[in-house]
Amino acid sequence: MKILEIKDLSFSYDDQTDAVNQASFTIEKGSYTTIIGENGSGKSTIAKLIIGLLEKKSGSIIVDQIELSESTLNEIRQKIGIVFQNPDNQFIGATVRDDIAFGLENHRVEQSKMDGIIERFAAEVNMSEYLNHEPTKLSGGQKQRVAIAGVLAMSPEIIIFDEATSMLDPQGKEEINTLINMLHKENEMTIISITHDIEEVVNSDYVIVLHEGKVVLEGTPEKIMIKEKELLKLSLDVPFTFKLSKALISEGVEVSERIHLERLVDELCQLVSKK
Amino acid sequence: MPISFKEVTYTYSPNTPFAYEALKGVNVDFTEGKITAIIGSTGSGKTTLVQHLNALLLPTNGEVEILDRVIRANSKPKELKLLRQKVGLVFQFPEYQLFEETIIKDVCFGPLNFGVDQKTAIIKSKAMLRLVGIDSSYDERSPLELSGGQKRKVAIAGILAIDPQLLVLDEPVAGLDPQASKSMMNLFVELNKRYHKTILIVTHNMEHVLTYCDEVVVVDAGKVIKHVSTKVFFEDDRLLTELHITPPAIIKAKQALRSKGILIDDNVLSIDELAKAIAKVVNHE
Amino acid sequence: MNNIALGRYIPGDSIIHKLDPRIKISCMLLLLIAIFIPTGFYGYLLISIVALIALSIAKLSISFVLKALRPMMFMMIMLMVINILVVKTGSVLIEIYGFQIYDGAVFQTLYIFIRLILMILITTILTATTKPLDLTLGIEDLLEPFVRFKVPAHEIAMMISIAIRFIPTLIEETQRIMKAQASRGVDLQEGKFKEKIMAILSLIVPLFVSSFQRAEDLANAMEARGYVPDAKRTRYKQLHVRTSDILILVLVFMILAGMIVMAILL
Numbered sequence: 081m082k083i084l085e086i087k088d089l090s091f092s093y094d095d096q097t098d099a100v101n102q103a104s105f106t107i108e109k110g111s112y113t114t115i116i117g118e119n120g121s122g123k124s125t126i127a128k129l130i131i132g133l134l135e136k137k138s139g140s141i142i143v144d145q146i147e148l149s150e151s152t153l154n155e156i157r158q159k160i161g162i163v164f165q166n167p168d169n170q171f172i173g174a175t176v177r178d179d180i181a182f183g184l185e186n187h188r189v190e191q192s193k194m195d196g197i198i199e200r201f202a203a204e205v206n207m208s209e210y211l212n213h214e215p216t217k218l219s220g221g222q223k224q225r226v227a228i229a230g231v232l233a234m235s236p237e238i239i240i241f242d243e244a245t246s247m248l249d250p251q252g253k254e255e256i257n258t259l260i261n262m263l264h265k266e267n268e269m270t271i272i273s274i275t276h277d278i279e280e281v282v283n284s285d286y287v288i289v290l291h292e293g294k295v296v297l298e299g300t301p302e303k304i305m306i307k308e309k310e311l312l313k314l315s316l317d318v319p320f321t322f323k324l325s326k327a328l329i330s331e332g333v334e335v336s337e338r339i340h341l342e343r344l345v346d347e348l349c350q351l352v353s354k355k
Numbered sequence: 356m357p358i359s360f361k362e363v364t365y366t367y368s369p370n371t372p373f374a375y376e377a378l379k380g381v382n383v384d385f386t387e388g389k390i391t392a393i394i395g396s397t398g399s400g401k402t403t404l405v406q407h408l409n410a411l412l413l414p415t416n417g418e419v420e421i422l423d424r425v426i427r428a429n430s431k432p433k434e435l436k437l438l439r440q441k442v443g444l445v446f447q448f449p450e451y452q453l454f455e456e457t458i459i460k461d462v463c464f465g466p467l468n469f470g471v472d473q474k475t476a477i478i479k480s481k482a483m484l485r486l487v488g489i490d491s492s493y494d495e496r497s498p499l500e501l502s503g504g505q506k507r508k509v510a511i512a513g514i515l516a517i518d519p520q521l522l523v524l525d526e527p528v529a530g531l532d533p534q535a536s537k538s539m540m541n542l543f544v545e546l547n548k549r550y551h552k553t554i555l556i557v558t559h560n561m562e563h564v565l566t567y568c569d570e571v572v573v574v575d576a577g578k579v580i581k582h583v584s585t586k587v588f589f590e591d592d593r594l595l596t597e598l599h600i601t602p603p604a605i606i607k608a609k610q611a612l613r614s615k616g617i618l619i620d621d622n623v624l625s626i627d628e629l630a631k632a633i634a635k636v637v638n639h640e
Numbered sequence: 641m642n643n644i645a646l647g648r649y650i651p652g653d654s655i656i657h658k659l660d661p662r663i664k665i666s667c668m669l670l671l672l673i674a675i676f677i678p679t680g681f682y683g684y685l686l687i688s689i690v691a692l693i694a695l696s697i698a699k700l701s702i703s704f705v706l707k708a709l710r711p712m713m714f715m716m717i718m719l720m721v722i723n724i725l726v727v728k729t730g731s732v733l734i735e736i737y738g739f740q741i742y743d744g745a746v747f748q749t750l751y752i753f754i755r756l757i758l759m760i761l762i763t764t765i766l767t768a769t770t771k772p773l774d775l776t777l778g779i780e781d782l783l784e785p786f787v788r789f790k791v792p793a794h795e796i797a798m799m800i801s802i803a804i805r806f807i808p809t810l811i812e813e814t815q816r817i818m819k820a821q822a823s824r825g826v827d828l829q830e831g832k833f834k835e836k837i838m839a840i841l842s843l844i845v846p847l848f849v850s851s852f853q854r855a856e857d858l859a860n861a862m863e864a865r866g867y868v869p870d871a872k873r874t875r876y877k878q879l880h881v882r883t884s885d886i887l888i889l890v891l892v893f894m895i896l897a898g899m900i901v902m903a904i905l906l
Contacts (some may be wrong), residue, residue: 157865165856170857170858182862231865327627333633452846
């Protein structure tokens with residue numbers, strides 16, 4: 081079931097070049113889609129267009145059968161949550177509690193119900209002990225977890241992660257990636273992740289590759305991440321496992337797995353035990 | 356020329372209830388002429404340590420010897436400017452330090468502060484801008500017009516134009532896309548091999564450590580706990596696990612193979628070597 | 641930062657600390673009005689006693705108060721000197737270097753001095769015993785009735801609380817920029833005038849640029865989470881008026897009434 085449809089979307093910042101140029105793609109409900117492309121390919125712009133933070137020039141954005149327009153803006157913002165890149169610049173409240181409350185206040189949730197909601201979602205992101213902490217006392221990963229809690233408190237169906245881990249240290253990245261996977265597998269949320277992390281891409285359900293505002297490649301990771309020539313031309317990297325499998329084949333070791341390391345290792349073990 | 360720390364301790368906000376000892380007796384001798392990675396988890400003291408290299412911070416105890424200067428605790432060192440010309444420190448996300456009207460003026464800012472005359476400053480700045488990959492058509496434009504990655508390059512050019520002997524970089528490629536990341540790291544290799552600059556890089560990226568760095572210094576809980584060559588560092592599986600470090604893909608691959616009974620030599624550190632080694636195992640069994 | 645006493649919050653758990661911020665702000669306003677009622681010496685004595693009692697209940701030290709007064713001292717002294725020399729009411733007291741000093745002027749100046757001190761004292765008691773965010777909540781609630789007159793009470797409160805939230809972040813950022821520029825040879829101590837200007841610019845411009853970026857990012861985040869400036873919102877933090885609040889408010893009203901009576905009688 082389609083939960084997001086983008087048709088011929090175009091947008092320009094300066095009326096000269098199109099940052100997004102007739103982009104089209106669909107997202108299936110419950111899927112984990114990664115969007116990749118070099119900096120400047122239009123990834124963040126598309127994310128902002130989907131939430132209506134920018135006004136499209138032309139094309140259509142349909143979320144859960146509802147077309148995005150000025151009148152449907154608030155409804156759509158309730159269905160889609162977004163976590164941005166900079167952990168500090170989206171932390172509004174003076175404490176973790178206050179920040180999660182911010183979205184609830186905007187949606188006119190009754191004050192008496194707020195504590196319960198705040199505590200529930202803080203627990204879901206493992207920040208229960210930090211409810212009264214100020215942001216300056218939190219790490220980047222912790223702040224992003226709070227951002228996620230704030231988004232979850234609105235019960236969205238889709239969450240967009242706009243390079244949400246690129247400013248974090250490895251520990252923070254791991255925390256957030258684990259959380260995202262949990263949201264996808266256990267909460268069955270539709271995840272759209274704009275990322276540079278190849279491992280994340282390889283483990284997603286669907287990959288959309290952007291270049292100069294257009295969708296130039298799309299498909300499952302197995303289909304896309306092996307298109308070495310195209311990816312390199314787009315200044316993107318290929319997974320380590322792909323490079324290794326290519327090298328193995330040139331050494332006469334016939335392997336079929338291209339992108340998942342564990343499966344490649346298993347395949348090699350089978351080859352070894354055969355002889 | 357030495358770049359060494361002798362029993363250096365550093366305490367933030369000493370004599371207050373907020374006092375925090377970030378460095379607890381650091382002893383390390385960085386090797387001149389090499390590219391050394393400084394690694395450690397957040398809060399280990401890496402950033403505090405590198406800020407001692409150009410005397411932004413002065414040791415609470417102990418002694419720091421940099422090139423021809425010795426900085427001791429409780430001293431009031433004079434003429435720090437001379438030191439700061441020799442040790443170029445690039446902070447994380449340095450694009451935030453751009454402020455001049457034009458890119459060329461911003462890059463000239465550093466050299467001019469260190470007493471270089473206008474003409475020479477412009478020549479050096481242009482050379483560095485070309486070196487980092489910024490085309491001359493950008494020289495007279497405002498730095499604010501650039502993309503994040505380009506701003507990063509301009510900021511780094513600004514430090515290179517000072518012509519330091521020792522270049523210290525705090526996570527220079529954080530947030531850059533893979534391609535920009537690669538070209539930046541290759542620039543540092545060039546600066547080291549061709550221009551003989553000693554380079555220290557604080558980083559979390561183990562792939563980069565393996566690919567580009569000669570030596571590794573590990574900082575943990577305010578102390579330097581290891582200083583070895585990159586090869587030796589990645590051969591020590593136990594250390595990597597202890598430090599909760601995600602190893603580079605090739606090490607992960609070897610670990611995975613080993614867990615299934617396929618043993619690969621520790622010396623194998625490139626994809627081609629790994630493929631050859633695996634092929635040997637597959638064909639000779 | 642640590643030396644600025646004027647406007648600074650001092651944590652504590654005195655009765656005054658625990659009062660509802662709306663009550664405290666209202667009391668402060670009432671007392672400020674009371675200060676300006678012309679009652680002569682006894683009126684000021686009454687208010688001074690009230691202020692000193694409040695100070696001791698709030699457990700604020702005299703040295704803290706003196707620190708709060710210090711920034712204003714110079715201005716006050718200038719004001720008084722000018723006043724004494726210019727005003728010519730009453731009869732001449734003494735003559736110095738050709739300037740005639742009238743007794744009316746001396747008293748008037750003294751009263752100005754006392755009024756200024758009392759004003760600073762009372763506002764300091766307010767800010768020292770009330771957390772900035774609680775103050776903001778109090779202001780928001782007190783301005784609520786004026787929303788119908790197009791006063792953007794809620795937007796003002798939102799702006800103030802976001803500003804407060806980012807002060808520590810801005811301080812950290814300033815230090816970071818200072819260090820980065822120091823690494824490029826910026827020396828705030830020495831250097832010709834032009835160099836010092838460049839040095840300051842190298843700090844201010846990056847701060848401004850990053851603040852604008854931050855503002856944009858924040859606006860996006862706020863909008864994405866459903867914030868609409870004019871729209872109705874519920875509020876997580878609630879303020880509760882208790883008996884002690886009402887009592888103090890009544891007390892202050894009585895003081896104000898007393899001052900008015902005194903003014904009429906005297």
